[in-house]
Amino acid sequence: MDDQALRTCICETGRELLENGLVARTWGNVSARADGEHYLVTPSGMDYGSIAPEDIALCDLATGKWTGPRRPSGERAVHALAYSMFEDVNFVIHTHQTYASALGLCGYKPGCFTGEERQQLGGVAVAGYGLPGTKTLQSAMREAMARGARTIFMAHHGVLICARSHDEALHRAQLLERLCRRCWQGVLEEAAPVMEQKQLDSVLAKVRHAHPLACAARTDALLTMAALNRPIRAQLDDMAQMIGPVIPVTQSTAAGEISAALDKRCAVLVPGVGAVVCGKDEDDTQALAILADKAAVCALHTAALGQRAQLSRADIALQHLVYQQKYAKQKEAGK
Numbered sequence: 505m506d507d508q509a510l511r512t513c514i515c516e517t518g519r520e521l522l523e524n525g526l527v528a529r530t531w532g533n534v535s536a537r538a539d540g541e542h543y544l545v546t547p548s549g550m551d552y553g554s555i556a557p558e559d560i561a562l563c564d565l566a567t568g569k570w571t572g573p574r575r576p577s578g579e580r581a582v583h584a585l586a587y588s589m590f591e592d593v594n595f596v597i598h599t600h601q602t603y604a605s606a607l608g609l610c611g612y613k614p615g616c617f618t619g620e621e622r623q624q625l626g627g628v629a630v631a632g633y634g635l636p637g638t639k640t641l642q643s644a645m646r647e648a649m650a651r652g653a654r655t656i657f658m659a660h661h662g663v664l665i666c667a668r669s670h671d672e673a674l675h676r677a678q679l680l681e682r683l684c685r686r687c688w689q690g691v692l693e694e695a696a697p698v699m700e701q702k703q704l705d706s707v708l709a710k711v712r713h714a715h716p717l718a719c720a721a722r723t724d725a726l727l728t729m730a731a732l733n734r735p736i737r738a739q740l741d742d743m744a745q746m747i748g749p750v751i752p753v754t755q756s757t758a759a760g761e762i763s764a765a766l767d768k769r770c771a772v773l774v775p776g777v778g779a780v781v782c783g784k785d786e787d788d789t790q791a792l793a794i795l796a797d798k799a800a801v802c803a804l805h806t807a808a809l810g811q812r813a814q815l816s817r818a819d820i821a822l823q824h825l826v827y828q829q830k831y832a833k834q835k836e837a838g839k
Contacts, residue, residue: 518552608657626654690804710759
């Protein structure tokens with residue numbers, strides 16, 4: 505492909521990842537090898553639905569210098585590492601897919617997948633945790649790539665898929681999610697109470713007096729966590745960034761209690777509802793619903809395996825602060 509075709513392909517890939525539920529909002533990133541010395545990568549803090557070919561940054565593999573109207577992804581060094589270590593890799597995607605994120609926290613073993621499945625994924629490894637954009641993360645990814653893995657679980661973060669082409673990268677991401685769903689160990693409460701829609705509408709109408717954008721996220725995982733009266737602790741970077749250390753549980757379905765909880769947190773578990781979330785705008789609110797569900801899926805998986813797999817308080821606080829001050833402003837500027 506020529507330069508323009510590659511840029512267009514990267515933009516279209518971002519939208520494909522959105523449509524397949526492998527990323528949401530501005531999370532993750534996409535890149536393609538441009539030539540032997542450069543690669544193209546998506547910009548930081550920009551929604552995939554609005555990225556245009558001219559927004560894609562051109563980066564130098566050796567120096568890290570870049571050109572373009574928008575700052576490239578903060579994870580670009582990991583992409584550069586993949587192109588430097590694998591001569592056959594021409595396309596890289598970083599996703600935040602739900603079930604792969606859960607398995608990346610704990611529970612993955614080579615025996616989870618068949619030999620043929622691992623071969624289709626180009627080899628699989630788990631990289632230890634490092635804060636996004638840090639040398640600690642780069643070192644962990646280098647170690648995983650040194651084992652020959654083209655599909656890498658990034659603990660507490662997501663997945664990196666390295667491939668020869670766009671088609672192969674997307675296939676690997678979709679295959680991985682199906683396999684991880686098969687290996688997921690969480691247990692859903694089939695008898696979890698579910699509030700009738702008429703009552704829920706009434707409760708939300710009252711909550712919206714104080715929080716106009718409040719909405720319910722009614723997934724099986726969230727209904728289960730609410731029924732268990734179990735707060736969700738931050739295990740993933742994206743929850744730490746947008747929500748903070750915990751999604752609390754209300755002890756009743758009273759609108760006043762839900763509103764009071766939303767005064768302190770942008771997401772709260774409610775028995776019979778699942779979760780009620782409220783962002784700064786509709787896009788924020790939709791993202792919070794996705795995050796809350798993913799956090800619940802991860803919490804149920806790790807609990808079934810007897811693991812906590814939580815981020816440290818310091819890492820949570822730092823990421824929440826950075827997100828509020830940096831990425832939220834980038835999103836606003838990108839509108």
